[in-house]
Amino acid sequence: MRTFDYTAAASIDEALAALKEYGDEAEFIAGGTSLILLMQQGLVQPAKVIGLGNIKELRGIKRTADGGLEVGAMTTHRQLETSPEAFAYAAALPQSLGVIATIRIRNQATLGGNLVHADPAQDPPPVLIALDATVDVVKAGGGARAIPMEAFFTDFFETVLGDNELVRSVKIPPMPSGSRLAYKKFLPRTADDYATVSVAVRLGVDADGRCKDIRIGLGALAVTPLRAKAVESALLGQKLTEQSIKDAAALVRDVVDPLDDVRGSAGYKREMARVWTERTIASLAGVKAKA
Amino acid sequence: MHFRPVSVHQISFELNGKTVERSVGPEVLMADLLRDDIGLTGTKIGCSIGVCGACSILVDGTLMSGCLLPAIMVDGRSVTTIEGIAPSEDELSPLQDAFIRKGGFQCGICTSGQIIAATALLAQNAKPTREEIKEWMMGNLCRCTGYYKIIDSIEAAAGIERANV
Numbered sequence: 313m314r315t316f317d318y319t320a321a322a323s324i325d326e327a328l329a330a331l332k333e334y335g336d337e338a339e340f341i342a343g344g345t346s347l348i349l350l351m352q353q354g355l356v357q358p359a360k361v362i363g364l365g366n367i368k369e370l371r372g373i374k375r376t377a378d379g380g381l382e383v384g385a386m387t388t389h390r391q392l393e394t395s396p397e398a399f400a401y402a403a404a405l406p407q408s409l410g411v412i413a414t415i416r417i418r419n420q421a422t423l424g425g426n427l428v429h430a431d432p433a434q435d436p437p438p439v440l441i442a443l444d445a446t447v448d449v450v451k452a453g454g455g456a457r458a459i460p461m462e463a464f465f466t467d468f469f470e471t472v473l474g475d476n477e478l479v480r481s482v483k484i485p486p487m488p489s490g491s492r493l494a495y496k497k498f499l500p501r502t503a504d505d506y507a508t509v510s511v512a513v514r515l516g517v518d519a520d521g522r523c524k525d526i527r528i529g530l531g532a533l534a535v536t537p538l539r540a541k542a543v544e545s546a547l548l549g550q551k552l553t554e555q556s557i558k559d560a561a562a563l564v565r566d567v568v569d570p571l572d573d574v575r576g577s578a579g580y581k582r583e584m585a586r587v588w589t590e591r592t593i594a595s596l597a598g599v600k601a602k603a
Numbered sequence: 604m605h606f607r608p609v610s611v612h613q614i615s616f617e618l619n620g621k622t623v624e625r626s627v628g629p630e631v632l633m634a635d636l637l638r639d640d641i642g643l644t645g646t647k648i649g650c651s652i653g654v655c656g657a658c659s660i661l662v663d664g665t666l667m668s669g670c671l672l673p674a675i676m677v678d679g680r681s682v683t684t685i686e687g688i689a690p691s692e693d694e695l696s697p698l699q700d701a702f703i704r705k706g707g708f709q710c711g712i713c714t715s716g717q718i719i720a721a722t723a724l725l726a727q728n729a730k731p732t733r734e735e736i737k738e739w740m741m742g743n744l745c746r747c748t749g750y751y752k753i754i755d756s757i758e759a760a761a762g763i764e765r766a767n768v
Contacts, residue, residue: 416659420668
């Protein structure tokens with residue numbers, strides 16, 4: 313690994329000041345599990361690395377007054393996976409962190425690091441898209457902005473973050489009354505692998521069996537995580553039956569744009585997107601999947 | 604290419620109960636510091652990309668990959684390696700003892716990491732189920748594929764006896 317100049321920032325202001333000074337020659341380091349690998353391979357060669365580990369404001373998981381959840385950017389995957397606050401919000405949220413890599417990596421990797429790394433096969437983004445989360449970003453020189461999770465990613469390993477910005481936390485709004493979350497990660501190879509495809513669904517059903525709330529996030533199905541709005545629109549207000557779910561899930565084929573890789577061809581992943589979208593919605597609706 | 608400044612850091616941390624002070628560049632990884640500088644070669648390097656678990660260490664009791672952890676990040680913290688697991692020179696930890704008794708290793712390259720990972724497991728779950736052991740140990744690969752004996756060893760160290768062993 314090429315060496316570099318390192319500073320451990322003591323506060324958000326200090327981190328942003330260092331970032332402003334070095335601009336695109338600087339990288340923040342959170343858990344390091346992705347950045348160290350990229351640096352070892354020479355794919356990223358920052359002149360300056362700014363450590364975020366000492367910044368208390370970036371830590372912690374708390375329920376908000378309205379019943380939502382706020383997760384500090386430096387929260388490790390394992391901390392969120394084992395958080396009573398996250399479990400109380402929706403059990404499927406911490407459980408979705410429990411399928412990432414291995415416990416050892418989850419002890420090091422952070423939620424903020426995961427998001428800015430912007431690997432489209434990561435697990436938290438589809439879950440956070442389904443939960444309508446926003447990324448709370450602070451700017452050098454003051455100011456902040458809230459970016460909807462689904463608008464955060466722009467391309468393979470690229471986000472909307474400017475070179476004067478830092479992710480402070482992820483804010484998850486309260487779960488709509490009666491809605492539930494499910495996340496399915498299709499892993500045909502090994503349990504510690506990246507998803508071949510993954511689907512997160514938040515679903516609410518009214519007393520007549522009609523869909524009153526639906527949001528769908530997809531992982532590993534394009535150069536960025538995706539939201540499957542076409543499938544949501546097809547089901548919102550409709551009775552949830554084997555047939556209606558099957559018909560709506562088929563629309564996901566036109567939402568995705570997968571890449572051929574070692575986990576399967578684009579055609580295979582497109583078909584698996586349909587299958588797992590149908591199964592995930594059906595599991596929440598209490599309906600048997602046809603696929 | 605313009606001049607790139609390079610920082611050097613004085614770090615102080617507790618290693619297996621003793622204070623260690625070192626001067627390190629920010630690019631030095633914990634697995635390399637332990638092996639090449641400090642001379643504790645019990646921590647092995649297998650894949651170097653955080654997958655195999657051979658370089659498992661405990662940082663403030665938390666299981667981590669030494670190959671992905673810059674040494675500067677352990678400043679002020681407490682690190683335990685395989686060399687610090689035994690209670691004394693003449694005594695093995697229950698896990699070390701069980702790995703020997705139950706044949707929990709073949710070639711031995713993964714064994715330090717297996718025992719460190721299992722130590723972290725038993726510290727927070729004294730009587731894990733076989734499924735919990737499998738889930739926890741998933742990140743420690745054994746290329747001799749001696750997984751059953753490894754799980755048996757961890758159960759034995761936890762005082763879990765199985766009738767059919």
